[in-house]
Amino acid sequence: MNIKLVLKLVGRVLLIEAAALAVPLGVALLYREDPMPFLTAIAVVALCGFGLSALPAQSRFFVREGFVAVGLIWIFTGLVGALPFLLSGWFATPMDAVFESCSGFTTTGSTILTDIEALPKGILFWRAFTHWLGGMGVLVLATAIVPKLGIRSHYLTQAETPGPVFSKLVPKQSQTSKILYSMYFVLTALEVLCLKLAGMPLYDSFIHSFSTAGTGGFSNRNASVGAYGSVTIEMIVTVFMLLFSINFAIYFLLITKKWREALASDELKFFLAVVFGATAVIAVTNLGTYAGIWESLRYTVFQVASIISTTGFGTADFVMWPQFSQLIVVLLMFCGACAGSTGGGMKCSRVLLLLRAIRREVHRITHPRSVEVVKLDGKLVSEATLHTLLVFLGAYVATIFAAALVISLDGQSFAVSFSAALTCVSNVGPGLEAIGPVGNFAGFSGLSKGVMSLCMIAGRLEIFPILVLLSPSTWRKT
Amino acid sequence: MNIKLVLKLVGRVLLIEAAALAVPLGVALLYREDPMPFLTAIAVVALCGFGLSALPAQSRFFVREGFVAVGLIWIFTGLVGALPFLLSGWFATPMDAVFESCSGFTTTGSTILTDIEALPKGILFWRAFTHWLGGMGVLVLATAIVPKLGIRSHYLTQAETPGPVFSKLVPKQSQTSKILYSMYFVLTALEVLCLKLAGMPLYDSFIHSFSTAGTGGFSNRNASVGAYGSVTIEMIVTVFMLLFSINFAIYFLLITKKWREALASDELKFFLAVVFGATAVIAVTNLGTYAGIWESLRYTVFQVASIISTTGFGTADFVMWPQFSQLIVVLLMFCGACAGSTGGGMKCSRVLLLLRAIRREVHRITHPRSVEVVKLDGKLVSEATLHTLLVFLGAYVATIFAAALVISLDGQSFAVSFSAALTCVSNVGPGLEAIGPVGNFAGFSGLSKGVMSLCMIAGRLEIFPILVLLSPSTWRKT
Numbered sequence: 001m002n003i004k005l006v007l008k009l010v011g012r013v014l015l016i017e018a019a020a021l022a023v024p025l026g027v028a029l030l031y032r033e034d035p036m037p038f039l040t041a042i043a044v045v046a047l048c049g050f051g052l053s054a055l056p057a058q059s060r061f062f063v064r065e066g067f068v069a070v071g072l073i074w075i076f077t078g079l080v081g082a083l084p085f086l087l088s089g090w091f092a093t094p095m096d097a098v099f100e101s102c103s104g105f106t107t108t109g110s111t112i113l114t115d116i117e118a119l120p121k122g123i124l125f126w127r128a129f130t131h132w133l134g135g136m137g138v139l140v141l142a143t144a145i146v147p148k149l150g151i152r153s154h155y156l157t158q159a160e161t162p163g164p165v166f167s168k169l170v171p172k173q174s175q176t177s178k179i180l181y182s183m184y185f186v187l188t189a190l191e192v193l194c195l196k197l198a199g200m201p202l203y204d205s206f207i208h209s210f211s212t213a214g215t216g217g218f219s220n221r222n223a224s225v226g227a228y229g230s231v232t233i234e235m236i237v238t239v240f241m242l243l244f245s246i247n248f249a250i251y252f253l254l255i256t257k258k259w260r261e262a263l264a265s266d267e268l269k270f271f272l273a274v275v276f277g278a279t280a281v282i283a284v285t286n287l288g289t290y291a292g293i294w295e296s297l298r299y300t301v302f303q304v305a306s307i308i309s310t311t312g313f314g315t316a317d318f319v320m321w322p323q324f325s326q327l328i329v330v331l332l333m334f335c336g337a338c339a340g341s342t343g344g345g346m347k348c349s350r351v352l353l354l355l356r357a358i359r360r361e362v363h364r365i366t367h368p369r370s371v372e373v374v375k376l377d378g379k380l381v382s383e384a385t386l387h388t389l390l391v392f393l394g395a396y397v398a399t400i401f402a403a404a405l406v407i408s409l410d411g412q413s414f415a416v417s418f419s420a421a422l423t424c425v426s427n428v429g430p431g432l433e434a435i436g437p438v439g440n441f442a443g444f445s446g447l448s449k450g451v452m453s454l455c456m457i458a459g460r461l462e463i464f465p466i467l468v469l470l471s472p473s474t475w476r477k478t
Numbered sequence: 479m480n481i482k483l484v485l486k487l488v489g490r491v492l493l494i495e496a497a498a499l500a501v502p503l504g505v506a507l508l509y510r511e512d513p514m515p516f517l518t519a520i521a522v523v524a525l526c527g528f529g530l531s532a533l534p535a536q537s538r539f540f541v542r543e544g545f546v547a548v549g550l551i552w553i554f555t556g557l558v559g560a561l562p563f564l565l566s567g568w569f570a571t572p573m574d575a576v577f578e579s580c581s582g583f584t585t586t587g588s589t590i591l592t593d594i595e596a597l598p599k600g601i602l603f604w605r606a607f608t609h610w611l612g613g614m615g616v617l618v619l620a621t622a623i624v625p626k627l628g629i630r631s632h633y634l635t636q637a638e639t640p641g642p643v644f645s646k647l648v649p650k651q652s653q654t655s656k657i658l659y660s661m662y663f664v665l666t667a668l669e670v671l672c673l674k675l676a677g678m679p680l681y682d683s684f685i686h687s688f689s690t691a692g693t694g695g696f697s698n699r700n701a702s703v704g705a706y707g708s709v710t711i712e713m714i715v716t717v718f719m720l721l722f723s724i725n726f727a728i729y730f731l732l733i734t735k736k737w738r739e740a741l742a743s744d745e746l747k748f749f750l751a752v753v754f755g756a757t758a759v760i761a762v763t764n765l766g767t768y769a770g771i772w773e774s775l776r777y778t779v780f781q782v783a784s785i786i787s788t789t790g791f792g793t794a795d796f797v798m799w800p801q802f803s804q805l806i807v808v809l810l811m812f813c814g815a816c817a818g819s820t821g822g823g824m825k826c827s828r829v830l831l832l833l834r835a836i837r838r839e840v841h842r843i844t845h846p847r848s849v850e851v852v853k854l855d856g857k858l859v860s861e862a863t864l865h866t867l868l869v870f871l872g873a874y875v876a877t878i879f880a881a882a883l884v885i886s887l888d889g890q891s892f893a894v895s896f897s898a899a900l901t902c903v904s905n906v907g908p909g910l911e912a913i914g915p916v917g918n919f920a921g922f923s924g925l926s927k928g929v930m931s932l933c934m935i936a937g938r939l940e941i942f943p944i945l946v947l948l949s950p951s952t953w954r955k956t
Contacts, residue, residue: 064844323895327886331879354872361869362945366542366952387861390868391839394832397875401809408805414893414910417801432892467840474844 001475004057006069011052013073014080018046020133021126024084028122037087038122045080064474070141071465074457077137078102081130088123095446102453104130106460107138107342109217109312109429112442112449116222121203124220128210135214135342136184138460139248140177183251188213191240198232208313212240215343217312217429224437226315231298234315238305242275245309245337266377267338267349271308274348278332279304282325289321303437307332310344312429312437319436326432330419333426344427344459346396349376350389357386395463400425403455407448420444424452425459479953482535484547489530491551492558496524498611499604502562506600515565516600523558542952548619549943552935555615556580559608566601573924580931582608584938585616585820587695587790587907590920590927594700599681602698606688613692613820614662616938617726618655661729666691669718676710686791690718693821695790695907702915704793709776712793716783720753723787723815744855745816745827749786752826756810757782760803767799781915785810788822790907790915797914804910808897811904822905822937824874827854828867835864873941878903881933885926898922902930903937 025038082094082101091097096112103110104127116124188209195205207220221227225237246268253262262268283293283300290296299316306313307329318329336345356374363372374381403421410417412434419431420441430437441449458466468474503516560572560579569575574590581588582605594602666687673683685698699705703715724746731740740746761771761778768774777794784791785807796807814823834852841850852859881899888895890912897909898919908915919927936944946952 063846067843323886323889323892324883326892327879327883327895330892331883334879354869354876357869358873358876358945361866361873362942362949363951365545365942365946366949368541383861383865387865387868388839390865390872391832391835393872394868395836395839398832398836401805401812405802405805405809408801411801414801414804414808414897415891417805418896419892464840464843467836468843471840471844473841 001068002058002060002062002065003068004055005059005061006065006072007052008055008057009069010072010076011049011055013077014045014049015053017077017080017133018042018049020129021045021084024122024126024129027125028120031121033120033122034088035122037084038126040087041080041083044083048080064468067465067468068474070461071457071469074105074461074465078105078453078457081105084123084126088120090119090123093446095449096442099441099449099453100127101130102456103429104128104216104218105134105137106427106456107131107134107214107216107310107344108424108427108456108460109211110423110431110435110441110452110456111218112440112444114440114442116220121220124207124218125203128207128216128218128220131214131216131218132188132210133214134460135216135244136181139180139184139340139342179252180248183248184213187240187243191236194236194240195233198230198236200228200230200233208237209240211313212237212311213244213342215241215244215309215311215337215341215427217306219313224314225302234298234302237313238302241305241309241311241313244311245271245305245341245343247338247340249340264377266352270352271338271348274332274335275304275308278308278328282321282328285322285325303329304332307428308335308343308345309337310426310428312423314430314437317436317438318430319433319438330422330432333419333422333428336426336428346393346426350393352376353381353386353389354393357390392463395467396425396459399455399458399463403451406451407444410443410445410448412443420448420452421455424455427456427459479546480536480538480540480543481546482533483537483539484543484550485530486533486535487547488550488554489527489533491555492523492527493531495555495558495611496520496527498607499523499562502600502604502607505603506598509599511598511600512566513600515562516604518565519558519561522561526558542946545943545946546952548939549935549947552583552939552943556583556931556935559583562601562604566598568597568601571924573927574920577919577927577931578605579608580934581907582606582694582696583612583615584905584934585609585612585692585694585788585822586902586905586934586938587689588901588909588913588919588930588934589696590918590922592918592920594698599698602685602696603681605696606685606694606698609692609694609696610666610688611692612938613694613722614659617658617662617818617820657730658726661726662691665718665721669714672714672718673711676708676714678706678708678711686715687718689791690715690789691722691820693719693722693787693789693815693819693905695784697791702792703780712776712780715791716780719783719787719789719791722789723749723783723819723821725816725818727818742855744830748830749816749826752810752813753782753786756786756806760799760806763800763803781807782810785906786813786821786823787815788904788906790901792908792915795914795916796908797911797916808900808910811897811900811906814904814906824871824904828871830854831859831864831867832871835868870941873945874903877933877936877941881929884929885922888921888923888926890921898926898930899933902933905934905937 021038021042025035025042028035028038078101079098081104082097085091085097085100086094091100099112191209191212192205195208196202204220208225211218219225225234250262250265250268279301282304283296286296286300287293290299302315303318318326334346335351336347337343339347339349353374353376360372360374374386400421403425404417407420408417415432416434420435423429423431434443435441499516499520503513506513506516556579557576559582560575563569563575563578564572569578577590669687669690670683673686674680682698686703689696697703703712728740728743728746757779760782761774764774764778765771768777780793781796796804812824813829814825815821817825817827831852831854838850838852852864878899881903882895885898886895893910894912898913901907901909912921913919
């Protein structure tokens with residue numbers, strides 16, 4: 001393990017984070033708020049960054065180092081990102097600040113805050129900005145870096161599956177990242193513009209656009225997007241939540257006018273089918289809760305988009321919905337968005353491939369002589385890829401139950417412990433009962449908050465980097 | 479699809495069931511109870527059996543026919559087994575009787591009865607006897623029939639995995655079944671004897687021994703095994719619940735004095751480790767609930783053995799335990815017993831192989847050049863076997879959530895809907911909250927009871943026979 005080089009990389013990312021902290025500092029100065037939390041944080045983070053990136057290191061770098069680096073980058077980023085929160089004095093304990101920061105960078109959006117609107121504008125800006133940075137980070141990781149490392153497909157992207165993969169479309173690494181950044185910028189800017197035009201204050205427009213882009217969910221309003229009471233704003237946010245849940249490679253195909261290839265994506269079709277299907281079924285189920293089908297549709301489509309995109313914004317408290325609707329919400333949390341997007345969850349393509357693998361198994365029994373393969377976008381999915389995918393799904397569900405076990409030490413109900421673990425691993429935000437859209441995560445113990453923070457990172461990085469970090473064999477001398 | 483031959487097979491099993499109904503008829507006569515429910519049921523079942531087994535059929539029989547036959551046999555057995563219940567007048571609706579019968583034959587042990595002790599002795603005998611028949615049925619299916627069909631290992635047994643497999647040990651099919659029957663008889667008789675000697679009435683001894691043998695859980699007492707208040711009885715039942723959860727091939731190895739081979743079983747070690755680990759952790763967690771460590775151990779070890787063996791007897795209401803203990807109980811419900819036993823759940827060997835597959839995946843990342851294989855009992859597990867196993871686990875979890883979705887239409891809490899689906903698919907018996915060890919399944923709708931009955935059968939037959947039955951491709955002409 002070339003730990004020095006890994007820490008050097010961590011140092012470089014911390015330097016970027018120190019630079020990023022200048023943005024909320026500017027916001028704090030603009031609103032004449034205390035700049036000290038940010039100034040101190042910038043000094044500490046920059047110092048750590050310089051120290052680590054100055055480490056003398058050999059250039060030996062293998063896949064193992066890559067996984068450890070990715071894991072440690074997210075952990076360190078989460079830890080030092082908590083500094084402004086902690087220094088602001090608005091967070092009761094260091095663990096609370098770390099939880100909020102991890103929730104930000106992993107684009108989860110679960111909060112321990114009980115009265116968001118009381119906080120300074122600079123702090124709330126940083127909170128949403130971590131979503132935006134985290135979303136960009138995971139996007140570049142998934143679409144540009146990982147496929148180049150030659151790691152098998154369970155990991156963050158579809159490197160070996162036949163779906164559209166960014167790095168296959170754009171040959172040069174530097175070019176890939178540049179195009180991605182541009183698309184991410186343009187889509188975010190477009191949302192800011194739309195929200196401003198729809199009557200949202202400019203500051204709020206930035207906050208909500210950052211949160212949408214990262215599919216995070218932090219709002220500067222206690223009632224989240226519901227606070228504006230505007231159908232237009234809700235529809236704009238709905239559309240952008242869905243846009244940021246789609247594989248960015250598809251946008252590249254659209255830009256390069258490969259329409260047919262873009263629209264042939266099985267994952268996209270599956271994603272849209274789930275969104276429409278879930279919306280229709282829940283809207284009908286919720287008829288008793290709302291005054292008529294249109295009101296039911298209005299609140300349902302927003303919540304469905306918010307959950308499947310793993311954003312977590314709210315305009316309605318789905319904990320008050322019928323149990324049937326809530327169970328669909330739980331299933332959407334498992335499913336999540338498309339691969340190669342900023343969204344979390346198991347990813348639509350994986351759920352689709354699992355269903356196809358089950359169907360093939362049945363077909364093998366009924367037609368034992370036929371040789372059937374599992375396909376995506378009309379192309380063969382290798383057995384090795386299917387294997388890593390199935391192991392990933394097993395590890396995903398096992399992680400959720402293991403985390404729920406620790407969280408249950410707090411003595412909260414089964415629904416709370418389970419949904420807390422699920423929403424953190426899937427990077428969604430809200431859970432069931434006490435931690436629903438109107439609730440918050442303040443009531444958990446420090447241990448639970450720590451485990452949930454690690455779960456958010458594990459989920460964001462698709463489990464294996466954290467398993468590699470925790471595995472003794474990683475640290476053994478070779 | 480050679481449906482005539484399949485129905486012919488179903489008919490033969492119904493004839494066996496008609497003969498089996500003579501036993502509770504005898505009990506009813508012995509206790510001078512109304513024999514009519516049994517006489518009528520025997521007439522109807524025998525008539526159906528004769529009719530179906532007289533069907534003219536070609537002898538074409540493939541794996542597909544085998545799966546459909548297994549599925550239909552369990553469905554028909556469950557349906558006609560409900561006749562005595564329905565005719566007795568003690569069950570409110572036909573669906574209630576079918577639920578109880580399916581719960582019996584699948585050795586689940588969930589009940590819709592609120593006052594068990596009010597029922598006639600003959601009916602309660604039939605109820606427990608269905609467990610014993612179902613347990614023997616699944617044992618013969620798993621250890622004698624399926625491995626001979628050459629079906630891959632996801633299905634009920636470890637046909638292709640290196641663990642001890644009965645049919646590999648005993649070459650002749652007829653001999654295999656005979657040895658199995660003998661072992662099942664002897665173990666059951668031994669438990670009857672032990673319970674009688676410990677002071678349990680003979681009738682009750684039979685009931686509880688039948689339930690233990692099938693790892694079912696039906697008792698003739700409202701308070702289940704707890705009604706006797708005897709530590710000796712509880713320990714006897716605990717030991718036998720664990721004995722019936724172990725792969726019967728291991729007993730064969732012990733009988734033939736292959737000690738080393740028997741004790742080298744990875745699954746057995748894993749099973750015992752889980753039993754001891756869970757008991758220790760829960761006993762300590764429950765210290766606040768009980769007066770001292772011995773009382774805590776007494777109730778914990780019984781409940782742990784009852785759940786992991788998927789029996790479902792109770793001496794304590796685990797719904798009153800701390801949430802942490804309850805979550806371990808939920809995990810035990812997923813895990814279940816050993817393959818090749820009468821117990822349900824995912825099976826210990828599969829959970830173990832999933833954990834090993836995850837560990838290999840991590841090892842592949844940290845040591846990309848080494849070729850690592852997954853082993854069980856020191857022998858290689860083929861990639862094809864691992865694949866079917868992982869697909870099975872995916873289908874298992876998907877079935878539980880799909881069933882929970884339908885059950886949630888009843889409007890009960892998430893914990894109830896989820897645990898109802900889990901306990902039925904894993905053939906355990908009790909669930910969480912309202913359907914805990916002290917509760918019952920009477921409050922569910924007819925739809926939910928129907929779905930749960932199908933889930934019990936699907937779980938008992940390890941999902942795929944029911945998927946094959948429901949798949950349109952099975953019924954298409956070839």
